[in-house]
Amino acid sequence: MKQLEERIKQEGRVLGEDILKVDAFLNHQIDPELMQAIGATFAQHFQNDKIDKILTVESSGIAPAVFTGLALHVPVVFARKNKSLTLPDGVWTADVYSYTKQTTNHVMIDQRFLGAGERVLIIDDFLANGQAVAGLLDIVDQAQAVAVGAGIVIEKSFQKGRQLLDDRGLPVVSLARIKAFRDGQVEFDS
Numbered sequence: 001m002k003q004l005e006e007r008i009k010q011e012g013r014v015l016g017e018d019i020l021k022v023d024a025f026l027n028h029q030i031d032p033e034l035m036q037a038i039g040a041t042f043a044q045h046f047q048n049d050k051i052d053k054i055l056t057v058e059s060s061g062i063a064p065a066v067f068t069g070l071a072l073h074v075p076v077v078f079a080r081k082n083k084s085l086t087l088p089d090g091v092w093t094a095d096v097y098s099y100t101k102q103t104t105n106h107v108m109i110d111q112r113f114l115g116a117g118e119r120v121l122i123i124d125d126f127l128a129n130g131q132a133v134a135g136l137l138d139i140v141d142q143a144q145a146v147a148v149g150a151g152i153v154i155e156k157s158f159q160k161g162r163q164l165l166d167d168r169g170l171p172v173v174s175l176a177r178i179k180a181f182r183d184g185q186v187e188f189d190s
């Protein structure tokens with residue numbers, strides 16, 4: 001998606017070897033018009049897949065997920081990160097290890113909001129090591145729902161998440177695919 005690549009070039013900042021800061025438009029300050037275009041693009045890709053529901057993880061997946069849900073006219077459910085020691089009843093859960101933050105999040109979705117046979121599209125802001133999407137797939141399995149695909153705003157193709165999802169046979173649509181960071185600049189996979 002050209003518009004997204006341009007924003008990354010203009011406003012993204014490369015930190016260290018493998019982190020891209022995009023807090024000016026994606027995950028701190030949010031550009032609603034860009035998010036709307038992102039949602040419309042995902043919707044176009046998955047329009048024939050009979051999606052019943054969008055799934056994401058709080059917090060940064062919510063904005064692109066909501067605009068995708070708006071374009072496909074389906075509800076959006078975000079997995080919550082459980083901060084208390086006890087687990088409430090009636091939830092699907094998964095452990096999501098973040099390599100970037102070196103913490104494990106216990107994520108959960110109320111069983112009322114995901115059930116057997118529902119066709120699910122997973123949306124997230126970044127695909128790095130694939131742990132967030134893997135956790136959501138785990139929850140989809142528990143619910144006996146069906147994962148139809150994943151829509152990713154920014155994929156870092158040099159990390160192992162893409163391969164992990166390809167190995168599981170999940171169709172993945174990434175709107176910007178980053179091949180490498182070189183001298184603080186972003187190189188895209190064309």
Ligand code: G4P
Binds near residue numbers: 058059126131133
């Ligand atoms: P994964 O997202 O593919 O599972 O990989 P990883 O475990 O490395 O990522 C963990 C967290 O770090 C995720 O956020 C992910 O969105 C974020 N992340 C990964 N790479 C980048 C990057 O290059 N730039 C930025 N800004 N974030 C990155 P999270 O823990 O779910 O938190 P939240 O920000 O959504 O609340």
